[in-house]
Amino acid sequence: MDGCTIETNLDMEFHTFEFRMKRFLCLIISTASLIYSFAQSSELANKKMSYGVSPFITIPLLPNHNSSTPSFGGDIFVSYNLKQDYxxxxxxxxxxxxxxxxxxxxxxxxxxxFSIGYKRQVRFTNEVNFLLSYAPSYYLNVKEKFAGRFSDSFGFPTKDITNEISPKIVQGVYAGLEFQFKEQGSFELGYLHVLNPSNNTNKLIVPSRLMIVYNFNFAKDGNMHEDVFQTRTTLQKLKSDTLYFINRACPDDFTTSQLDSLLRENYSYSAYRILRDDEVAKVSKQPNVVHFAIIGKHYASPGDPESNGIYLLDSKLNSTEYPYPYHTSNPKNGNGLSSCLGGLSNTAFLIGVFNSRLHHKY
Known part of the structure; x- marks a missing residue:
């Protein structure tokens, strides 16, 4: 008899809200532990994975005979970077x-x-992503409270109807836009459409809804697009390395010693060295070179006409592209469209602008 009583009590406990919350908290803790394990993995060390928390407010979209105030909630998330996709x-x-x-x-x-889905960078932007996810949910606890003359004070207590509802899993599809504000966070607007709002009780419990989300990203590099990550990596490495300058300026702009003085006064991002023409090929074969820079005449990108300014090259002497500061021109001297740099003062200003762009790029 005692055994039956214990079993009955356990069965009753299983269906209480407190027990469901315990299960939910255990699931959250287990998932957080899994995320922490990922955080220690080599994948995260390679900046492929981001993780964090996502509090949100929802605006339910309801039929005329229903009403609701905005609701709330929160998620923990894991995102894996696949170049421009996630x-x-x-x-x-x-x-x-x-x-x-x-x-x-x-x-x-x-x-x-729960949700699992796909996130892709919107074309021509580095700050906006489109999201599409499968988003089911599960009823932990559902209670019905009668209002008006059928309220609790008239002998109609709040009723737990969790066990009366079938099915307990609600299927949904989510679509939204994510706006990347900074490395540690993003703002998200979306719509979650519930595919099976009806259940055996014919009561609307989980509605379709608009969602306003803020994602706090704890792995600041994991949500970074690959081209941005590559840019940041090499520019950070350049800080403790040497930038090799190749002089392609007009003979009347400056001498090599004058260029050295201008760089010493206006360039501070890294160490620098001015190469002679016969040194360029040899230095480019060194394994530890990070970047070269051409000062003078060059091409901003393949297919562009020749212009002037400072052009950032990679370790193989190839022109860099956006998001690198690949071409810096002088607005005081035709924004790179003039035939020469325009003398010492213009060159000093140009070097200062280039130096500032490197310091403030990332």
């Missing part, structure tokens, strides 16, 4: 309170939600 997964909690005017009742639900 695989992203979220796990979290949401809460809804929906008034059913036809039945004079309020449905309050606590839900475990």
């Amino acid at each position: 695989l992203q997964s979220k796990l979290g909690y949401s809460f809804f309170s929906i008034i059913n005017k036809n039945e004079s009742s309020i449905i309050r639900s606590s839900n475990l939600q």
Whole structure:
């Protein structure tokens, strides 16, 4: 008999809200532990993975006989970088309170939600991503409270209807736009459409909704696009290395010794060295070279006409591209369209602008 009593009590405990919350917290802790393990992995060390938390506010979209105030919740997320694409997964909690005017009742639900999907950089931008995810949720706890003359004070207590609902899994699809504000965070606007809002009780519990999300990213480099990451990596490395300058300026602009003086006074991002023409090929074969820079006449990119300024090259003497500061021109001297740099003062200004761009790029 005692055994039956214990078993019955355990069964009752299993269906209580407190027990469901314990299960939910255990799941969150387990997932957080998994994320922490990922954080220690070589993948994260290679800046491929980001992780963090995503609090959100939702605006339920309801039929006329229902009403609700904005709801809230939060997720933990993991995002894996595939160049300009991402695989992203979220796990979290949401809460809804929906008034059913036809039945004079309020449905309050606590839900475990999950999503897994695809995120892609919007073309021609580095700060906007499009998201598309499969987003199911599971009822943790659902209670119905009668309003008006059927309220609790008249002997109609709040009723737990969790076990009456079937199915308990709600299928959904999410689409949204993510706006990258800075490395540690992004703002997200989206719409989650519930595919099976009906259940055996015919009560609306988890509605389709608009979502306003802020993602706090704890791995600041993991959510960085590969071209941006490559730029940051080499520019950071350049700080403790040497930038090799190749002089392609007009003979009347400056002498080599004058260029050295101008660099000493106006360039501070890294050590520098001015190469003679016969040294360029030899230095480019050294394994530790990070960047070269041409000062004078060159091409901003393949297919462009020859212009002048400072051009940042990679270790193989190839022109860099955006997001590198690949071409710096002087607005005081035709923005690179003049035939020469225009003398010492213009060159000093040009070097200062180039130096500032390197310092402030990332």
